[in-house]
Amino acid sequence: MDATPDKKSAPVAASPPxxxxxxRHAWKQLWKYFIELLLVSIVAILFSIPSIGLSxxxxxxxxxxxxxxxxxLIRLQGPWGYVIFALAYILLIEWPIEYGAAFTxxxxxxxxxxxxxxxxxxxxxxxxxxxxxxxxxxxxxxxVVFLIVPGIIFGCKLAFVPYLIVDRRMDAVAAIKESWxxxxxxxxxxxxxxxxxxxxxxxxxLLFGIGLAVAIMWIRLASATLYWAVAGPMQREEPSAEPA
Numbered sequence: 001m002d003a004t005p006d007k008k009s010a011p012v013a014a015s016p017p018x019x020x021x022x023x024r025h026a027w028k029q030l031w032k033y034f035i036e037l038l039l040v041s042i043v044a045i046l047f048s049i050p051s052i053g054l055s056x057x058x059x060x061x062x063x064x065x066x067x068x069x070x071x072x073l074i075r076l077q078g079p080w081g082y083v084i085f086a087l088a089y090i091l092l093i094e095w096p097i098e099y100g101a102a103f104t105x106x107x108x109x110x111x112x113x114x115x116x117x118x119x120x121x122x123x124x125x126x127x128x129x130x131x132x133x134x135x136x137x138x139x140x141x142x143x144v145v146f147l148i149v150p151g152i153i154f155g156c157k158l159a160f161v162p163y164l165i166v167d168r169r170m171d172a173v174a175a176i177k178e179s180w181x182x183x184x185x186x187x188x189x190x191x192x193x194x195x196x197x198x199x200x201x202x203x204x205x206l207l208f209g210i211g212l213a214v215a216i217m218w219i220r221l222a223s224a225t226l227y228w229a230v231a232g233p234m235q236r237e238e239p240s241a242e243p244a
Contacts, residue, residue, distance in 0.1 A: 014110075017229035019192035023200075026109065026221035030214070033108040037217050039116045044101045050089050096122045096129040103166035105217075106224040110232075122166050129165050131172035136161060139176075156187040156194075163227045186230050193223055 015025035030037065100122035107114040122129050136158050143151030160179035164170045170178060183190060197219040204215025 014229045014232045015225055017186060017189060017226060019189055019196060019226075022189075022193060022222045022225040022229065023196065023218070025225045026218055029108050029111065029225070030218055030221055032111070033114075034217075036114065036116060037105065037108055037221070038213070040101050040104045040119050041213065041217060043116060043119065044097055047097045048094050050086065050094075091130060091133070095133040096126055099129045099133075099162040099166050102162040102220065102224065105220045106163050106167060106228060109221055109224040109228050125165055125169045128170070128172045128175070132161050132165050132175050135172055135176055152191070153187065156190040157183050159183065159190045159223065160227050160231065163224065163231070182231050186226075189226060190223075193219075193226055197222075 015021045097119070100119035103121060104114060104116070104119045107118065139158065140151050140154045143149075143154040145151075157180050158176060160182050161175045164175040164178050165172070168175075168178075200215045200219055201212065204212040207214075
């Protein structure tokens with residue numbers, strides 16, 4: 001006998017692709033999936049612990065060194081061995097886990113019942129998650145060099161990359177292009193999500209640790225909601241594959 005469908009995960013309509021509408025929908029979904037999203041956030045934090053000791057000063061000194069194999073081996077045996085490990089860990093584990101966490105927030109936004117382990121679905125497209133992170137960092141970094149504003153614009157244009165990598169399992173370059181296309185006419189809304197996030201985070205700080213935790217989850221859910229509002233209808237309008 002088939003199990004009775006979970007009313008919690010019944011389909012819901014996408015909210016309009018607007019800033020306040022995204023936050024309203026996110027607030028409602030946050031309390032439906034609060035425990036699951038809190039666990040996802042805790043797991044993501046736990047996975048970030050190994051890289052916490054990497055300071056900006058150490059990284060700056062490291063990349064400023066003139067590279068040689070001998071220097072690399074010497075550094076690897078000393079304190080710099082941790083820096084090298086932390087950089088590799090961030091690139092190979094921490095950043096992909098963040099993509100996976102973003103995916104679970106998207107599932108909550110779409111009202112899809114899920115288990116915490118689904119955040120690890122990113123590893124089904126792990127290589128592209130790594131490459132996409134590198135491309136994002138390079139593109140946004142180049143924009144920041146040019147008077148910061150282009151960096152903000154590039155960041156908004158590439159905001160949908162994590163969802164495309166895990167949800168649609170696109171390759172890195174295709175995800176960059178698709179995010180750029182999907183955000184056409186919506187980049188200012190992504191910027192609005194970020195601006196309102198500052199206010200939400202500040203209010204969360206006033207309520208100490210638990211308030212900040214709720215604020216961060218609310219912000220991430222609002223971002224996922226905006227992606228769904230923009231990309232969801234477009235995804236349904238794509239023509240199906242021709243029969244063989």
